[in-house]
Structure formats: C-alpha cells, structure tokens
Amino acid sequence: MAKSEALVLDFWASPFAMRVKIALEEKGVEYETRHEDDLLGNKSELLLKSNPIHNKVPVLLHGDKPVCESLVILSYIDDEWPQPPFLPSSPYDRSVARFWADYVDKKLFEAGGEIWRAQGEATEAGKKELFEVLKNLEGTLGENDYFGGETFGFLDIVIIPLTSWFYAYECLGGFKIEEEFPKLSTWIKRCLQRQSVAKVLPEPVKLLEFVRMIRKMHGLE
Amino acid sequence: MAREKGVVLLDFWVSPFGQRVRIALAEKGVDYEYKEQDLFNKSEHLLKSNPVYKKIPVLLHDGKPICESLIIVQYIDEVWSDKAPLLPDEPLARANARFWADFIDKKVYECGTRLWKLKGEEQEAAKKEFVEIFKLLQGELGDRKFFGGETFGFLDLALVPFVAWFYAYETFAKFSMDEECPKIVAWAKRCMERESVSKTLSDPNKVYEFVLFLKEKFGVEY
8 A cells, every 4th residue: 555645633623624635635645644632632642742832733744744734734735746736826916815814814713713612692793703704705705716716726725624614603603604695605615516625524514513512511502 | 096116115113023024125125115104093005905904014016915924025035036035945944934933923922012011920921931932932943043044034034023122021021031042142143143134123222112102001902
C-alpha cells in the first residue's frame, strides 16, 4: 500500500479541519486522517508535540513536518502543490481573498457560537451578528458563482465547512438561511456538488446532534 | 470617478500595525503619501476605505484599498517583488513565518494592553503571560540573526514595532525585557541598525507618554 504523503490531525466536527481535507482533495494529494478526541481533552502525544503552541486541530503533517492554523495550512498546500491554484493570480485579488478569510475567522464561527452556546437574549444577539456577517459575505459574493469568481478557490474552501453548522444555528436560532440569504444558499448547494466538499462535510443533522450534546453537558437543554 | 494614482497610507503615528506597513514600504523603496488619521474623529476617507473595521492601517494603491497589516505586507511583497523579498521562497519556511506572525497578532498587543490597564494580581498575571509569549518567540529565534535567518524578513517586521512599547510596558508592570528575554532585546538592536526600522519605530518615551494619555482615558480602545 502506498504511503500517504500527508497526515491530518483531525476532529470530525471541526470546520477548520474540514478546510484542510477539502484542500488536499482538491489538489489530489493522498492523505490520512487521525481523529483526535479534542473536545473531551484527550489530546494525543502527537498532537501536543506537533502543535505545542495551541494544542489544537487541524495539524497537517507533511513528511514529519507539522503545519498549524488552518489558513496557514491552506496557503502551505497552495504553495507546495501549485495546481490547481486556490488563490487568484493578481496581488490585489489575493489580498481581498485573504481579507475575507481573516474576517470569517474573526467573526463567523464566533457569531454562530453565540447562538448555540446560549439561550434567550444572548442567542438573539448572536443571530443578529451572524446575519450581519452573512450579509457582508453575500455582498462579497455578488453575482459570482464562487467567492473565487468563476472557479472554486481559497475563500470558498475557507467558508464552506462553516456552512455545515448552519442547520444547527437555524434550529437553535429559529430562522432559515435559504429565506434570509438566498444567494449564499445557492452558492452552498453549488459547492456541495463538488466531490471534495461532498466527501468531507459531515451531515448537518450530525452537527445539530453534536451541538445538542454539548448544550446538555452545560445544562442548556 | 478617476482613482487617485500612487500609494497612500492611512495610518496613526504610534500604531505598531501601521509601522509594519511603513517598514515594508521602506524596505522596498516605495514612494508613498502618508496620511495621519485622527482615530477619535475618523475621516470619511478612512470609513469609506475600511468600512468593515474602520481601522488603520489602510494602504491605497491607485485608489484600491487593502486592509489588515499582515495582508498589506504580503500585498507589498507580491507587487514589489523585485527587491528585498520579505517572505521566504520555500513553502514550509513561509508557513512557519505566517504561523508565528499570526501568533504575534493573537497575543502581543492584547497582552501588552493588559500590562498598563490592570493592577495588582491581574497585572502580575498579564506580566507572566507577556514574558511567556516572548520566551516562545525567543525560542523560535534561536541563535539566528533574524527570524528570517540571515536576512530581515516578514516575521522580523511583524514583531519589531512592538519593541518601541517595551519601555512603557516595563515601567508600568515593573520588569525588564533585557533580563527576561535578552536574545529578543539583542535581536531588536540588530533590527534597529536597519534604516527602515530606526526611521519608523516610535521613540519609546513618546510611546510611554501616549500610554499615559490612554490611561487617563481608561477604557478608550485604540
């Protein structure tokens, strides 16, 4: 059996780890995953050794060299396996893609977290913030098929995994993404038709179950 | 509407994030117009150029805005690629530089702010954390001349503006970076030998005065 080129230290629900797996699939790189029981605090020796600073997944091990932080990993994958390129070719367009990727990392998961990690007023505040973020993202998408323009690229890979959590947000926040953000919804469906995305993204209902489990653990339901 | 040609930087004199951009432009020998911003009374130009965060620095290149200091620096590196490369060529080295720059962004300024905003036990905790952050960076530097190896690069530029804040932090939290992280202090001195750095970094006394001003306006976020 051929040895895989790459190993991903993974957690099935982590949208950050999903980015890495989608990226490797898109580049046609053979990889293995090792599941970390991150949530329950059972971190493997390999994880602690490979990511001593943050102790978090995802970590990409290429040969035995670790790369940490999902956006750094995506750039590394794009540098190391240049075809097909994730980032646009013009420096300005690249800076725009990086800007929105950074924005998503600062805002989207956090806003979603406010919805499911809370109740009542806090959830409402989270919903309001999520809507603002999604409005900005829809504005960036515009009339394009993808955030990358005509082709699936860096920013699409950055955002699409987070959408697997949308069903959980919808159920707990009492709204429907399709009604509020139709353009984004169409983009999500378009991305789900890609083999890499369909293979990597978990079923949204599983993420709802996961979120409900955590809520129970914290006495929220 | 015709776009204004050339390079314009919207910035605030003491901002370490703005200084990263200024150092990058100096390293590349790029001519630009510097426009000092009043952060307590933000201009239409700034609000229009960075509607998402309304923050400096913003680089405008032929009228098109680029925001977020590390993103701006990468843009500068890619556009003016003929001189003084900032990021290394090799993918793993690039990833390493980006990882540590991200670490600096997540940790240094926020922890530094707690050093002068807080008192007592909370300040002691912040001090311990600050020293830990720099000990990690010191470990990453090792025995090299710069974070970039033999040459000054992306990671050096990402960190060096914060050195001007050491005096203020040391004075308020009562510690010495020279004692705690001597290799970092030595590295900072080497960076200051570069004109791009020495001409850009704020005078530590002026930073101290600025922090005093912020302390009086406690709670005002800069």
